[in-house]
Amino acid sequence: MIKQIQLLFSVGLALNLMMIAPLAAISVGDSLPACALTSLDGSHEHNLQALRGKVIYVDFWASWCPPCVKSFPFLNQLENDLKNQGLQVVAINLDEELADAQIFLDKYPADFAIALDPDKQCAQDFGVIAMPSSYLIDRKGVVRHVHHGFRSGDVSALRLVIESVLGEPL
């Protein structure tokens, strides 16, 4: 009887430990996961795969995240400077309350595309572990750079990587 109870507890322990294990994250060289996204008002459905042929800068953000505030001017600059060269900035909001995102966007206007990930499947597929997390995807749909967090000092290095990937032929 006691042996059975102990076995039960060991199994329970193992299951509990599995619960707290982190998600598998995407890394450089992996291909772009299929992501079903909606627009801010929830009307249109988008798929990241449909953007193949463009260099995509995917940025996961939330209204409560202070570094996201810092990253928005950088993303605006990317959109304005490099859009003509084939860069598509997609900022995916991960707020639990859509109203929070709206207030944030009123305060910090965005020139780039904002998408929603209502069931957070996209964030799970990417294995987002930090806020903000950004992923640079080349024209073939391969992840080329992963960046967690955002500091103003990251700008020049990030820009260099993006420009070099943009310069590659299809």
Place this chain on the structure above:
Amino acid sequence: MNHKYVLNLITVFLLITNIGLSGCAHVAPWERGVLAKPQMAVDPLPMQSVTRAHNYGSREAAASTHSAGGGGGCGCF
């Protein structure tokens, strides 16, 4: 008899550990919106805490890490 007692003890220990562990969960970054609110911080009012500690230190007899000079109860900063 003693052997059984030890086994029971282990069982109870495992039970408690397991119940405790079930409280652990992986909180995804996108689920931290509420946790990120200022009132959820360990010290929600850091400025107020520092001022209070400073006042307390300077009004008690001994110097503390929060008061500029020695203590003495005069309330001097």
